[in-house]
Amino acid sequence: MRTQVLIIGGGPSGLLLSQLLEKQGIDTVVLERKTRDYVLGRIRAGILETGFVELMRQAGVSDRMDKECFIHDGTVIAHGDEQFRIDFTALTGTPVVVYGQTELTRDLYDAREASGGKIIFEVENVRIHDATSERPHVTYEKDGRELTIHADYIAGCDGFHGISRQSIPVDVRREYEKIYPFGWLGILSETPPVHHELIYSSSDRGFSLCSMRNENLSRYYIQCSLSDRPSDWSDQLFWDELKRRMPTEYTDRLVTGPSIEKSIAPLRSFVTEPMRWGRLFLCGDAAHIVPPTGAKGLNTAASDIHYLYHALVDMLLDGDAEGLERYSERALARVWKAERFSWWMTSLLHRFPDQSEFDIKMQAAELAFLQGNDHAQISMAQNYVGLPY
Numbered sequence: 001m002r003t004q005v006l007i008i009g010g011g012p013s014g015l016l017l018s019q020l021l022e023k024q025g026i027d028t029v030v031l032e033r034k035t036r037d038y039v040l041g042r043i044r045a046g047i048l049e050t051g052f053v054e055l056m057r058q059a060g061v062s063d064r065m066d067k068e069c070f071i072h073d074g075t076v077i078a079h080g081d082e083q084f085r086i087d088f089t090a091l092t093g094t095p096v097v098v099y100g101q102t103e104l105t106r107d108l109y110d111a112r113e114a115s116g117g118k119i120i121f122e123v124e125n126v127r128i129h130d131a132t133s134e135r136p137h138v139t140y141e142k143d144g145r146e147l148t149i150h151a152d153y154i155a156g157c158d159g160f161h162g163i164s165r166q167s168i169p170v171d172v173r174r175e176y177e178k179i180y181p182f183g184w185l186g187i188l189s190e191t192p193p194v195h196h197e198l199i200y201s202s203s204d205r206g207f208s209l210c211s212m213r214n215e216n217l218s219r220y221y222i223q224c225s226l227s228d229r230p231s232d233w234s235d236q237l238f239w240d241e242l243k244r245r246m247p248t249e250y251t252d253r254l255v256t257g258p259s260i261e262k263s264i265a266p267l268r269s270f271v272t273e274p275m276r277w278g279r280l281f282l283c284g285d286a287a288h289i290v291p292p293t294g295a296k297g298l299n300t301a302a303s304d305i306h307y308l309y310h311a312l313v314d315m316l317l318d319g320d321a322e323g324l325e326r327y328s329e330r331a332l333a334r335v336w337k338a339e340r341f342s343w344w345m346t347s348l349l350h351r352f353p354d355q356s357e358f359d360i361k362m363q364a365a366e367l368a369f370l371q372g373n374d375h376a377q378i379s380m381a382q383n384y385v386g387l388p389y
């Protein structure tokens with residue numbers, strides 16, 4: 001088989017790239033290790049920058065999102081019993097959009113399937129060959145048979161644990177990493193959200209976040225120990241701990257109920273450089289990870305897709321290679337800013353095991369400064385709603 005762009009990974013990055021390219025008449029094949037239902041079972045991002053929403057519109061897959069999403073003009077930041085609101089729209093002219101990664105991925109799968117898109121599920125042993133030559137190809141196994149696809153270009157959209165990044169020789173790759181000494185325990189529950197906007201809370205007992213998917217579906221997180229297992233936390237224990245970490249104003253209003261999903265995510269910052277090796281281009285979590293505190297992971301994947309999509313269109317339709325040549329540099333310039341913001345929000349709002357009394361005072365002073373200073377709020381809001389592409 002042969003295709004113009006072979007995409008490894010059928011998560012949001014790979015599907016969005018495939019959908020955008022096919023709309024321009026560029027042929028793609030997507031290889032996905034899992035089943036569609038498995039991919040849709042992963043509960044992840046909830047907050048989209050408007051740049052992402054715009055890409056979904058360009059890809060022609062925004063109808064349901066435009067109807068069902070929620071626009072958030074701001075967010076609440078709480079510390080102890082103090083709280084303040086960052087008004088994104090007043091400070092930057094731009095809100096953020098609440099629409100779950102699960103729904104967005106479902107819309108992308110539906111669109112690819114409706115237009116006969118080639119997505120091959122349950123592939124194993126994907127290997128990239130001759131990425132630095134004019135004729136790269138990929139081999140994989142499906143139902144016990146080995147198959148080969150030749151491509152002009154390969155997009156590595158296979159997430160943090162994928163094979164694309166690992167295919168780049170170690171002497172070419174430079175990796176930067178920070179592991180945080182805690183995780184997030186998240187639950188999804190069919191209850192109305194406690195507040196119409198998100199509440200990010202820093203408390204003596206650790207961080208918590210009240211988020212949502214719709215009027216009757218709430219997403220809550222609490223900072224937990226890396227050694228915790230979801231089974232250590234009954235629903236009752238989770239709700240009790242969440243209440244202790246929220247401002248008391250909200251605890252009486254919190255509607256609790258059975259969790260329909262419960263999972264723990266470790267927190268990590270990670271970047272690999274460069275994001276290109278010959279004809280292989282890395283996108284999204286395959287190249288970088290952020291802790292979820294700034295809601296930047298999926299949104300940074302989207303900016304990679306924006307740069308790569310335009311670069312591939314310029315090359316394949318007009319023979320202009322400039323975008324591909326500069327892809328890694330352009331993508332990384334934005335990635336590092338999202339890394340900085342996510343690290344900053346994480347450092348500001350969590351309790352660290354080795355924190356001194358001084359460190360805690362520094363966090364409190366920084367929160368007080370953010371609360372009282374318009375310039376600090378503008379900077380936070382600009383980063384949260386998304387820096388320009």
Ligand code: RFL
Binds near residue numbers: 186
């Ligand atoms: P994904 O979603 O991991 O998809 C990669 C796909 O590749 C497949 N795959 C392979 N396929 C073929 N061959 C192989 N060898 C393969 N290896 C892997 C996998 O099965 C999978 O289907 O990466 P992608 O597409 O780059 O998307 C990235 C986002 O999923 C991620 O950045 C976000 O979920 C991060 N994130 C958030 N991002 C935001 O922008 N806003 C948020 O509010 C937000 N909240 C979150 C988050 C991530 C979280 N967790 C669980 C880490 C909240 C949480 C709790």
Ligand code: PHB
Binds near residue numbers: 293
């Ligand atoms: C979510 O709703 O899952 C969510 C929202 C904001 C974040 C992280 C996760 O910063």
